[in-house]
Amino acid sequence: MKFPNNLISKLTSRKNNNSFRALPTNHDLIDFSSNDYLGFSRNENILKLVETASKNTGFFNGSTGSRLLSGNHTIHVEVENELAEFFKTPSTLLFNSGYDANLGVLSSVPQRGDIILFDELCHASIRDGIRLSNASSYSFKHNTLSDLERKYLNTKKASVTTYIVVESIYSMDGDRAPLKDMAEFCKKNSCFFIVDEAHATGVFGTQGRGLIDELCLDDFIFARVVTFGKALGCHGAVVLGSNALRNYLINFSRPFIYTTAMPIHAALTMKFALNELETTDQLTRLKRNISVFKNALQTHNLQNRFIESDSAIQSCIIGDPIKTKAIAATIQKEGYDVKAILVPTVALGTERIRFCIHSYNSVSEIEDILYKFSTLIYNLNPL
Numbered sequence: 283m284k285f286p287n288n289l290i291s292k293l294t295s296r297k298n299n300n301s302f303r304a305l306p307t308n309h310d311l312i313d314f315s316s317n318d319y320l321g322f323s324r325n326e327n328i329l330k331l332v333e334t335a336s337k338n339t340g341f342f343n344g345s346t347g348s349r350l351l352s353g354n355h356t357i358h359v360e361v362e363n364e365l366a367e368f369f370k371t372p373s374t375l376l377f378n379s380g381y382d383a384n385l386g387v388l389s390s391v392p393q394r395g396d397i398i399l400f401d402e403l404c405h406a407s408i409r410d411g412i413r414l415s416n417a418s419s420y421s422f423k424h425n426t427l428s429d430l431e432r433k434y435l436n437t438k439k440a441s442v443t444t445y446i447v448v449e450s451i452y453s454m455d456g457d458r459a460p461l462k463d464m465a466e467f468c469k470k471n472s473c474f475f476i477v478d479e480a481h482a483t484g485v486f487g488t489q490g491r492g493l494i495d496e497l498c499l500d501d502f503i504f505a506r507v508v509t510f511g512k513a514l515g516c517h518g519a520v521v522l523g524s525n526a527l528r529n530y531l532i533n534f535s536r537p538f539i540y541t542t543a544m545p546i547h548a549a550l551t552m553k554f555a556l557n558e559l560e561t562t563d564q565l566t567r568l569k570r571n572i573s574v575f576k577n578a579l580q581t582h583n584l585q586n587r588f589i590e591s592d593s594a595i596q597s598c599i600i601g602d603p604i605k606t607k608a609i610a611a612t613i614q615k616e617g618y619d620v621k622a623i624l625v626p627t628v629a630l631g632t633e634r635i636r637f638c639i640h641s642y643n644s645v646s647e648i649e650d651i652l653y654k655f656s657t658l659i660y661n662l663n664p665l
């Protein structure tokens with residue numbers, strides 16, 4: 283069947299701009315690319331516990347329907363209750379992924395006439411949720427409170443509800459949002475604060491509860507999105523908030539209402555990943571490796587080339603798609619899995635190599651990959 287010409291044109295444009303995407307197939311490299319920060323995706327203890335619990339509860343291949351029909355299981359409720367206790371929040375609601383959770387909250391909660399102010403570097407799932415809402419939306423400059431204030435004053439109207447949306451740790455830059463200042467701003471102006479903790483969960487806070495926990499900001503947050511597909515090494519997400527928020531999402535969030543419920547196996551994996559998070563030493567190992575990486579940046583005089591970050595995400599701006607892809611390909615040939623991040627994931631001129639640090643990376647691996655990277659940066663220019 284003939285493919286539409288306008289779609290062919292878009293694919294051709296991607297290839298001409300050196301930003302064409304293809305699915306990777308090489309997975310036997312040393313991992314400096316995945317979001318599996320604590321190694322939970324390969325944790326044998328979690329796997330064994332899930333297998334045993336699946337047998338004991340009566341394993342289902344599928345959920346058989348949405349949670350409002352036949353798909354709601356006592357395991358779902360049990361996991362939600364455990365999550366509420368762990369994160370010290372009144373209520374929680376499971377979603378099939380972080381993307382679904384952001385879509386579910388932002389497409390349904392802000393109403394026509396409301397205002398959404400969001401950081402310009404927010405994830406695509408946040409942007410897509412906002413796009414599906416009936417509210418008016420405006421972006422503000424990344425991590426810039428003064429621009430948030432300016433946008434708020436420009437859009438402020440009597441009786442208008444305003445939502446402020448950020449990520450606590452940004453997925454491509456690895457930097458922090460100024461959560462304390464933004465929380466105070468929201469409190470002062472009666473705005474509703476929504477925070478995506480995807481890349482903070484399992485990395486920051488007591489037992490990996492996230493950056494909101496670390497900063498003691500729980501009472502300032504209207505809705506918090508926690509995903510399990512990053513440091514928790516499995517699949518699924520949860521929205522944390524009030525009982526009223528849970529009830530609202532059950533009744534009005536289309537990505538929750540009209541989708542098949544999370545499989546029992548996935549919910550059990552979330553349960554035991556959470557239990558592992560409470561006892562593991564992998565968070566300590568991860569923090570050590572982040573420090574080793576940052577010290578190695580100093581050793582190779584690379585610190586000014588990287589975006590300032592104390593998270594597991596460390597990004598070096600290259601600014602040219604051809605050079606970025608060439609550097610990534612060369613490092614991959616040396617046995618290390620790093621990825622070139624290109625347009626449209628990041629803005630034109632900010633193409634980068636993104637390093638993800640893990641608890642299971644060895645010190646020698648970290649030092650070696652940065653030695654090889656520094657050689658490429660300083661000796662192979664232009665590539």
